[in-house]
Amino acid sequence: MATGEAGIMGLADFTAALDWQARHAEENGAPATARVIRALAGVRNSDTGTGRRIANWPGLTLKDAMPLRIAGGFHHLLLSGADKRLAQVYAGAITDQAAVDALVLDLTHRFDARLLPWLDGPPQTNEAGRSASIMAGLLWLAQRVRMPCFDLFELGASAGVNTMIDRYFFRLGTVDVGPPTSPMQIVPEWRGAPPPAPPQGFAIAAVKGCDIAPINLADPEAALRLKAYVWPDAGERMARIDAAIALASDQPPDLIAADAGDFAAAMLTRPQQPGTAKVMFHSIMWQYLPAATQARITAAFEAAAIKATLDAPLGWIALETDPATFRHELRVRLWDGGTHRGEEHLLSHAHPHGAWVEWLAD
Secondary structure, eight states: OOOSHHHHHTOOOHHHHHHHHHHHHHHTTOHHHHHHHHTHHHHHTSSSHHHHHHHTOOSOTTTTTHHHHHHHHHHHHHHTTSOOTHHHHHTTSOOOHHHHHHHHHHHHHHTHHHHGGGGSSOOOOOOGGGHHHHHHHHHHHHTTSSSOEEEEEESSOTTTGGGGGGGOEEEETTEEESOTTOSOEEOOEEESSOOOOOOTTOEEEEEEEEESSOOOTTSHHHHHHHHHTSOTTOHHHHHHHHHHHHHHHHSOOOEEEOOHHHHHHHHHHSOOOTTOEEEEEEESOGGGSOHHHHHHHHHHHHHHHTTOBTTBOEEEEEEEEOTTTOOEEEEEEEEOSSSOBSOOEEEEEEOTTSSEEEEOOO
8 A cells, every 4th residue: 555645545446445544543543433434335335325426436535535424424313313323333332343334234224315415525524622733833933933923824624613723722731822711621642842832922813714615613503514524432522512612602713615725825915914924724634635726825835935024924834644654744834034944844743633742843
């Protein structure tokens, strides 16, 4: 099996792709979700609309996140109360793969028409735990810019959970940042040295996000759909979604429906507020973008970087998966027209959903 991103994400063989996705779940503390994913092999061979759609999938299985699309549909059956039998699987009471296969296949036959639409679009997975790495990246940048005040924009923001980063409390090793009374408490297991402490004047001036199909957290049905994409093995993730919903009810995230390439180009050409650093961030979405969109965003950044100055620096924070190790990598770049000219810095490894962060930077 290829180990590079292009090789892994380009897996066209169904069995190999399904095995990679299941192992990714297992490696990251979701064995029950892995069993449901493995059961899709039986669904694919079934005489159901869902099975036929999977069997004739037109794109790249992993790049389209097809296994995670339908896994969300099965979880939704439980969350909506349509069928509660998967609760035993998610709780670890049923671990025999043959038994899970039979249950998932029966659910497919019973709820075929209800499951089929879940294959129409990619999973919308917002995970507030990932914002621990994003915040650590900002603290690293804050030590390297003249004014540690940030104007942020996020690609692939889904419901905008991580665009509310300024309203979260973080304990990153021995470093605390954010409002202590926030309903969103992000306290990952921190490995290695702590990130830099927030300097005087550290602030997030604004955060704006885009998604091709944003989720409205104020809509109960939309919020339930978002929860369905959360791997149910980890209850703390569901609690974080509830905390995000509570914060969004007070002040909705600033989101727009837009293509990532269009949005990045617009944000990079927008006049920069004096005394701020403009920073783009994204998490676990770059791999799903078409190559042409990736190239367009990169080109737009390179064009904007030429104009970066010490008083108007430009940053890029990326938290994305290493497909060979299943770990997330936090990589940060900075342009300021001076000593920082866009060199890439690997700052940390992290659990996909923020359970732990291993700080690598000095």
